Amino acid sequence: MISVIDEKNCIDCGQCLKVCPSLNTPIGNSGDFEGYMCWNRDTIARINSSSGGVFSCLADYILERSGNIYGAAFDDNFSLIHMQIDSEESLPRLCGSKYIGSNLSGVYIKVKSDLENGKRVLFSGTPCQNAALKKFLSKDYEHLLTCDFLCHGVGSTKYFNDCLNYLEKKYASSIISISFRQKQHGYLKPTFEIRFANGKIYKEFYFLSIFGYFFRDKICNRTSCGSCKYATVERFSDFTMADYGCSDKHEQPLREIKKGISTLLVNTNKGRKVFKQLKNNLVYVERAKNFVISSSPYLQMQTSVSKDRRMFFHDYLALDFEELIAKYYSVSKKVKREMKYSGKWNGSPAQFLYKVFQKIYKM
Numbered sequence: 001m002i003s004v005i006d007e008k009n010c011i012d013c014g015q016c017l018k019v020c021p022s023l024n025t026p027i028g029n030s031g032d033f034e035g036y037m038c039w040n041r042d043t044i045a046r047i048n049s050s051s052g053g054v055f056s057c058l059a060d061y062i063l064e065r066s067g068n069i070y071g072a073a074f075d076d077n078f079s080l081i082h083m084q085i086d087s088e089e090s091l092p093r094l095c096g097s098k099y100i101g102s103n104l105s106g107v108y109i110k111v112k113s114d115l116e117n118g119k120r121v122l123f124s125g126t127p128c129q130n131a132a133l134k135k136f137l138s139k140d141y142e143h144l145l146t147c148d149f150l151c152h153g154v155g156s157t158k159y160f161n162d163c164l165n166y167l168e169k170k171y172a173s174s175i176i177s178i179s180f181r182q183k184q185h186g187y188l189k190p191t192f193e194i195r196f197a198n199g200k201i202y203k204e205f206y207f208l209s210i211f212g213y214f215f216r217d218k219i220c221n222r223t224s225c226g227s228c229k230y231a232t233v234e235r236f237s238d239f240t241m242a243d244y245g246c247s248d249k250h251e252q253p254l255r256e257i258k259k260g261i262s263t264l265l266v267n268t269n270k271g272r273k274v275f276k277q278l279k280n281n282l283v284y285v286e287r288a289k290n291f292v293i294s295s296s297p298y299l300q301m302q303t304s305v306s307k308d309r310r311m312f313f314h315d316y317l318a319l320d321f322e323e324l325i326a327k328y329y330s331v332s333k334k335v336k337r338e339m340k341y342s343g344k345w346n347g348s349p350a351q352f353l354y355k356v357f358q359k360i361y362k363m
């Protein structure tokens with residue numbers, strides 16, 4: 001993270017240096033977590049989430065107690081901001097992963113003000129955003145609940161915005177909705193979907209999409225994520241959520257895998273108390289701590305940065321966006337077909353035939 005001080009507005013109080021999560025690490029929970037494989041019993045909430053819908057379960061807990069939730073959502077211009085919500089109707093806006101950095105302008109002040117006024121708050125964000133909140137508040141509040149996730153890093157907002165402009169031009173219409181991880185092909189094969197006002201839809205497997213392709217290979221990601229201090233077992237929030245990545249993932253029933261499965265780390269005593277009250281709304285199985293750690297790379301080390309990133313961004317500055325895409329983005333029909341039919345047999349005759357042909361072809 002690069003800290004830039006706006007000299008014109010600086011009043012020299014030094015507060016930013018005291019609370020900056022890049023310069024000062026808050027005290028974490030020393031890695032003493034309980035690990036669970038789990039999912040939300042509410043199937044609709046689960047389908048509308050990126051993994052098993054654990055976040056929405058936590059959010060319901062706070063909404064039922066008249067609290068406020070802070071999480072990442074698109075505003076009307078499709079800029080990603082941290083938004084405050086206080087109703088069930090607004091919750092879907094926060095659900096689902098958006099793989100770019102969110103703007104937190106003014107949010108920490110609002111969180112503090114809610115807490116000072118005795119409101120319950122759930123803050124959800126990246127590990128570094130949680131650490132920054134902790135530094136900013138500088139004391140614990142009984143009514144504050146926090147959750148982060150295992151983080152691969154965030155993608156470039158500029159690249160994302162240019163993708164949106166490019167697609168608006170291509171589809172000759174304005175965007176009305178964006179979803180990074182739809183589950184129509186199941187949770188393990190997420191689909192990136194953009195809907196346009198003229199009824200057209202851009203739909204592609206996330207990792208083969210114009211954005212996900214470069215995100216997966218860590219080409220369009222922020223370089224600062226490659227030196228993240230918060231990719232560790234020591235956590236700075238009450239809960240840590242993740243895609244269920246343990247080696248027994250494929251042993252779960254296919255119908256459950258398709259809907260999404262989460263890993264949940266319960267990091268603090270406060271988290272443990274709340275988790276007890278969530279248990280009726282979750283399907284959960286405890287997993288040994290070491291098993292969870294060994295299956296979660298971002299509990300052990302930060303994300304990497306692709307060696308191709310420098311060249312990509314060099315060309316990004318030199319070329320038109322269309323030229324950049326033509327040079328770097330190419331996904332063949334064969335690769336798309338392989339993605340479509342990969343994995344456990346899901347009962348589809350087309351997938352069955354594909355697998356048979358593949359076997360014959362290889363013989």
Ligand SMILES: Cc1cc2nc3c(=O)[nH]c(=O)nc-3n(C[C@H](O)[C@H](O)[C@H](O)COP(=O)(O)OP(=O)(O)OC[C@H]3O[C@@H](n4cnc5c(N)ncnc54)[C@H](O)[C@@H]3O)c2cc1C
Binds near residue numbers: 053096125
């Ligand atoms: C940038 C990013 C990188 C991730 N990397 C990994 C990874 O490498 N491995 C892994 O196992 N899981 C990763 N996750 C977490 C995973 O995608 C799911 O978000 C998580 O498992 C929770 O799923 P859910 O179904 O419970 O909740 P969901 O309904 O999916 O809720 C997601 C929550 O994350 C918040 N959120 C979404 N986007 C952002 C954002 N850009 N910045 C801050 N907060 C956001 C939302 O406000 C919401 O609270 C990542 C998520 C993000 C946003």
